[in-house]
Amino acid sequence: MNTKLVKIFNELFASYGPQGWWPTTRDNSYPEYLGGPINDDERFEVMIGAILTQNTSWKNVEKAILNLIKEKALNPKKIIDLDDKKIGELIKPAGYFNQKAKKLKILSEFVINNPIEELKKLETDKLRIKLLNVHGVGPETADSILLYALSKPIPIVDAYTKRIFTRIGFLDEKEDYNQFQEFQINNFPNECYNLEELHALLVEHAKQYCTKNNPDCWMCPIYKECERNF
DNA sequence: CGCCAGGGCCTCA
DNA sequence: TGAGGCCATGGC
Numbered sequence: 001m002n003t004k005l006v007k008i009f010n011e012l013f014a015s016y017g018p019q020g021w022w023p024t025t026r027d028n029s030y031p032e033y034l035g036g037p038i039n040d041d042e043r044f045e046v047m048i049g050a051i052l053t054q055n056t057s058w059k060n061v062e063k064a065i066l067n068l069i070k071e072k073a074l075n076p077k078k079i080i081d082l083d084d085k086k087i088g089e090l091i092k093p094a095g096y097f098n099q100k101a102k103k104l105k106i107l108s109e110f111v112i113n114n115p116i117e118e119l120k121k122l123e124t125d126k127l128r129i130k131l132l133n134v135h136g137v138g139p140e141t142a143d144s145i146l147l148y149a150l151s152k153p154i155p156i157v158d159a160y161t162k163r164i165f166t167r168i169g170f171l172d173e174k175e176d177y178n179q180f181q182e183f184q185i186n187n188f189p190n191e192c193y194n195l196e197e198l199h200a201l202l203v204e205h206a207k208q209y210c211t212k213n214n215p216d217c218w219m220c221p222i223y224k225e226c227e228r229n230f
Numbered sequence: 231c232g233c234c235a236g237g238g239c240c241t242c243a
Numbered sequence: 244t245g246a247g248g249c250c251a252t253g254g255c
Binding site for chain 3: 093096099176
Binding site: 021049050051053054055056057058059060061095096099103135136137138139140141144156158159160161199200202203206207211212213 | 236239
């Protein structure tokens with residue numbers, strides 16, 4: 001496939017290097033970018049992280065995850081045993097802790113009723129619908145879980161994706177989630193590793209150069225591809 | 231001090 | 244179905 005999006009991917013990859021998403025804690029240490037989960041414990045950790053990072057900086061999520069590990073609570077059985085108040089205390093640094101405490105319990109119950117090895121057997125579309133029916137799991141969280149936790153090839157759309165794609169001129173900002181996703185499906189190889197790196201690279205790029213206010217267009221590695229260049 | 235951060239739910243028209 | 248309000252901590 002030879003599209004402008006692929007070209008941009010190659011340029012971002014050349015600039016930032018492999019990102020190794022999704023970060024996971026291994027050996028009970030700090031979350032690290034090691035290329036994604038390697039077992040069901042880590043896959044569950046990715047799912048929890050996907051909830052916790054909703055509209056929240058990853059740095060704050062790291063604190064919450066470490067608190068859960070300290071309490072040996074980073075597993076679905078323990079989470080459903082703890083009451084909302086206790087979970088709220090543990091995940092407090094991640095913000096929205098009352099809502100997220102409930103979401104974590106609901107997601108944990110979902111995983112207990114639908115073991116990860118069973119989920120992985122499902123077709124992507126059916127699995128996506130199943131995830132979207134879980135309270136607290138919206139489109140971006142579902143797609144993050146599909147791609148990074150369950151290794152299903154599907155593109156992710158987040159605020160950064162919308163910002164960058166809008167500025168480049170791929171889509172208009174009032175297009176919805178599905179249209180930003182369809183654009184990626186139609187313009188990018190449908191393969192996990194590349195999709196994982198694409199999303200991670202877009203996040204990195206949005207943080208380093210394509211910031212919400214005062215983007216650093218002069219130093220931007222994809223300056224010449226962008227309609228916003230001024 | 232205000233803004234932003236790897237969204238989603240609820241309400242109301 | 245789409246816009247607007249709400250949730251909440253921590254970094255800068």
